[in-house]
Amino acid sequence: AGDDAAVGGDFYDLFPVGSGTWWFVIGDVCGTGAQAAAVTGLARHTIQALARAGFPVAATLERLNTAILDEGPRARFLTLLCGSMHLEGGQVRLELVNAGHPPPFVIGPDGDVREIGTPQILLGVVDHVVYVAESLVLARDDLLVGVTDGVLERRDGDKMLGEGPFSEELAQTAHLPAQAAAERIRRLVADFT
DSSP states (O other): OOTTOOOOSEEEEEEEEETTEEEEEEEEESSOSHHHHHHHHHHHHHHHHHHHTTOOHHHHHHHHHHHHHTTGGGOOOEEEEEEEEEEETTEEEEEEEEESSOOOEEEOTTSOEEEOSOEEOOBTSSTTOOOOOEEEEEOTTOEEEOOOHHHHTOEETTEEOOHHHHHHHHHTTTTSOHHHHHHHHHHHHHHHO
């Protein structure tokens, strides 16, 4: 809070929808301030309402795109990573849509790091967009990591952190609990500059 402070456009959410299914969202609204905060609120609450009403991930984002464009001059575009996770035995079935967001990473128990999800058009730009959900299975001990561009584009002068050094650091998180992996990433970003 203060005269020089502005609300950022990055946000995340994780919520249950019942029957062992959870949804996650990581987004980045263009700009800062009240308008960006309004689009953030619209996105979070629209996604939660549609997910709990039983809409699949792709249809949810298509409806969110329409809601954003209906805001008219107050609309802002945003990138979004949205997915549902359903526990099936010892695996997690993941349905994922990447609307122009940096791709998430899966880190295997052996330290193998791979990007998943094909980037599609971001939200709030084009009328009548059609999203396609990708389905993956995460095995026990896989770690799913999603970030905003603020992590990958962290700068030290002209040098950006980027995906290469970030992937190398992710490989070291293979056997860490989620909170410890998140703390390691936070420290990497903080220490980079």
